[in-house]
Amino acid sequence: MMLIECPHCGPRDENEFRYGGQAGVSYRPEDTSDEEWAGYVFLRDNPKGWFHERWFHVHGCRTWFSVERHTLTHEIRKAP
Amino acid sequence: MTRLARGGLVDRSVTLSFSFDGRPMEGHPGDTLASALLANGVRVVGHSVGFGRPRGVFSAGPEEPNALIRVGADPMLAATTVELYDGLEAWSLRGKGRVDLDAHDDRRCDKGYLHCDVLVVGGGPAGLAAALGAGAAGARVILVDDQPRLGGDLLNSRVRLDGAPALDWVALVRARLRSMADVRVFSRTTAIGYYDHNYVVAVERRPRGERLWHLRAGRVVLATGAHERSLAFPGNDRPGVMLASAARTYANRYGVRPGRRAVVFACADSGYEAARDLLAAGVEIAAVVDPRPRGLALDGVEVLAGQVVTGTTADAGGLLTGVLAGDRSFEADLLAVAGGWNPAVHLFSQSQGRTGFDEDLQAFVPRASAQGERSAGACAGRYGTPEAIEDGYTAGHQAATPMSEGGGSRVPESEGDSSRVPEGGFHVPVSDEPAPRPPAALWLVEQGSGDHSFADLHRDVTVADLARAAGTGMRSVEHVKRYTTAGTGADQGKTSGAVVVGVMSALLGAAPGQVGTTTYRPPYTPVSFATLAGRDRGTLSDPVRTTAPHASHVARGAVFEDVGQWKRPRYFPREGETMEQAVLRECHAARTAVAAMDASTLGKIDIRGADAGEFLDRIYTNMYSTLRVGSCRYGVMCTADGMVFDDGTTARLADDHYLMTTTTGNAAPVLDWLEEWRQTEWPDLDVSFTSVTDHWATVAVAGPHAREIIQVVAPGALDLAFMTYAGTDVLGVPGRVFRISFSGELAYEVNVPWWYGRSLWDTVLDLGAVPYGTETMHVLRAEKGFAIVGQETDGTVTPQDLGMSWLVSKRKPDFVGKRSHTRPDTARADRKHLVGLLTDDPAAFVEEGAQLVLRMYVGGDAPVPMLGHVTSSYPSAALGRSFSLAMARDVAVGDRLVAVSGETSVPVTVVEPVFYDPGNTRRDGRQAMPAFSGVMGECRRRSPAEAYAARFAAAGSERVRLREVPFERMWEVRGSDPGTGLRLGPDWWLVTGDVQAGESWVDVSGQRTVLELTGPGALDILITGCPIDLHPSVFPGHAQTLLGKTTVLLEKIPDGYRIYVRSSFASYVSEWLLSATEG
């Protein structure tokens, strides 16, 4: 059970949150090729190592925020 | 009897009666079942799983591979871990347990959440000193230890510290720990799992049932000690062969003589300690066999240095009678094996720490930590009592005063810093133990075939088995484990792991460090499912959400179905009716008269802000910014891949104010979805969302005579046009009425605040509406060809596939999903689309899920092209026949297909998916109305927790009181700080009480029910279900978090807590609290 630091509520157990996948993937529907659009809809990075990702404090303050998590060790640090 | 006349920690003044395999026996408080069995002369405690060989008690702890027994409903326990109690009935097993489904289990298990600065695992010398070191530094400390009393191996030994019995020192430390307010000590509590971010799970054994502790620690000190190991030699499994430390434990701690005449196999010096202790207990020592070149002198005992045990002899029953050492033979009924020690690195390894092989200790020891953790004492390979105490104190003190800052919970300790002298003037006692010499690097005595040289006693894995594995080319211990099953037994390799590694290293000619260990996985000791479930069983296994009229539905005999966590009436059978009969009758009422459904479970989201219309335009496929105030519009929303996500009706209540309805199952996901887009993509939009699902109770009134109900309950809504809305009094209470229809009939959705929902429902039925459930709702909508999200759709269906192109705006620049509708896959012509089906035989019926194929393929060879599947299928009262909806490709109206389900094939024909009233001629219902002559029902406010008042009062005690807080108005406020209330989020407040509401405040008075838990025991109740740190030094006064399995708002009040719970969860939380007060 990871301990995730919500920027509003402080550290809470992982099961108070909903996972939001990779951070920094912007919605840009205009002027995209089919291939670029498929990339937005279907493709995400899956690194072994540090990953910039989103979390939603669904059972608390309902804030979306981003952190960096190490996918191997689960170390979590503030996103730059 | 082999009980000694004196000595040990058992209370001989009290006799406990128990039975083993039906034989009556006696023991004493302080005994384990194993020690009591030995005291009663029981040498065979069971038979092995593979060969059925007799086996005896082998160890004195949780690593026991042999003495597995059944006790009551527990199918398999290690007798070495079961505390003896009066009346205990134990039964022997052959290696594995069997669940007795008829066994009565009246245990009451529970769980609990605790937080601390420093968690210490293990109450031996290192752990006690660590707790002291951390506590003295002012830290919040938790110490867990698996034994009934503190002391660890000091309980089992005759070591003296500072010239006094070691337990005097233990008593001194225990007294000091007791004097520290923030130090909690849990005995009989086994840490079973070490997870991410210093999350440790422990099982506390209580007489009435286990408690599963979830412990979150800033730093963890592991002081888990070490396990003695055996080694592989012929006949090493005979009853009478026992770990030397166990033999010493039975003599010293339990006052039991484990044999009359013993041979000690001393690969490590601890064998000599055991020999001395056994001598003191009156056991004759025939010889000490020491593989090392030099032995130690032992008074009057023959020591065979440079020798090994090469075999054992047994009597006809398999019991040990003698020990062979080369050409020597010794008569003996006890062989005490001191194979060396393995630091108990299980939890360390679970924490993802890395172990390494220590050549001096001939054992795997912790190397690099992966979390904020430090191993101390024997589990770090630091043997010797003073060394462990000093190491523990230093570790505890350092854990309480971490030097490095900002590292979160995963700062590895630097290695090798344990040589520091403990701070704070702590005195390390002096012991009388001799310094141990390195053990023999011996794992295997190669003698004979290896068929009776056991590596894993529980799984009956022999050296011959391991040799076969090596012979097939296996080199990895992970492969060997899976091939031979070594290490997969009840003890999970605690006694066999090192032996397997050692034997493999001997077989492969590789160093043990190169062979490595298998992965250590939780749980450290077996945990019953009952323990994991705790109180989350029966009605509490999953929250049950109920609507305001729920009790009325129950009284009316409704048959419920689960929709998400909701209980929804599926149908309301009358006396003797089947479901089909009831549904046909309910449908008939809705089509010809008037019927009513409890629609309170539909998600309701209050949407406000200057940009609310713009936001909805971007979320829905159709337009909302142009919707007239007072009007409703049906909409579909898609995910970014263009697939239908949810649907529902949204009304515009004011220029900057909408009310969205969602499907029952998607209420929470849709709210999350809106929040995600607003916060992460469009933060510049002025819009906010408030769930009012539990604030409004909704009754759908449908049928040509619906106006006759409306004129009584909501006369202000009588003249509503189709797809319009009125804020109007309902039974004299401010409510909302929407004229929308999901059946094609004249229909209204009447909303009142939740607490009036039951009155509204009962009144509507008193006025003559026939109650109907979800099944009838499904039939009515299907007759009209209305798709249901999750029934016709499955995440691969676009609005166009559903025939809803008319609902997809061509004018809007964008909406979520639009770009995907022009992707080649979503735009292709041969996609499955919604069609209707009629069976050729009107009396035939097609199963939902049936596959559609062309008739020409029936009876032919596979493969058969699958054209689609049936999504909905019902008998219809209005049509007088069955009908179906389906998703299918490459079919057109008039096509003749076969619906195949299991062994049945039903011929069907494709038709338009609207079966009833395609011209929408019925939705205005009957205009002419008889004059109303009835009596308008009383509209009474009822709390969702009303039924619990008496039980709350009865559950009160000096420790804890429970009550519901009387009704108060509540609002949720978004945006700017209202200057009052509880802050729930960065720009989100809850305001309660008698205040003047702001204009944009959302009335949520019905949304939550407030329960109050007070008294000195309130905190003890909350920690059984609330995972956050409620310690007064940490808890901010209020927080939204979890309680049991639902979200609550928790507010600290002077004598306890207020628990704000969603009204539909009020029953669940009430039951949960009542169950918690039962202790």
Ligand SMILES: [Zn+2]
């Ligand atoms: Zn939060």
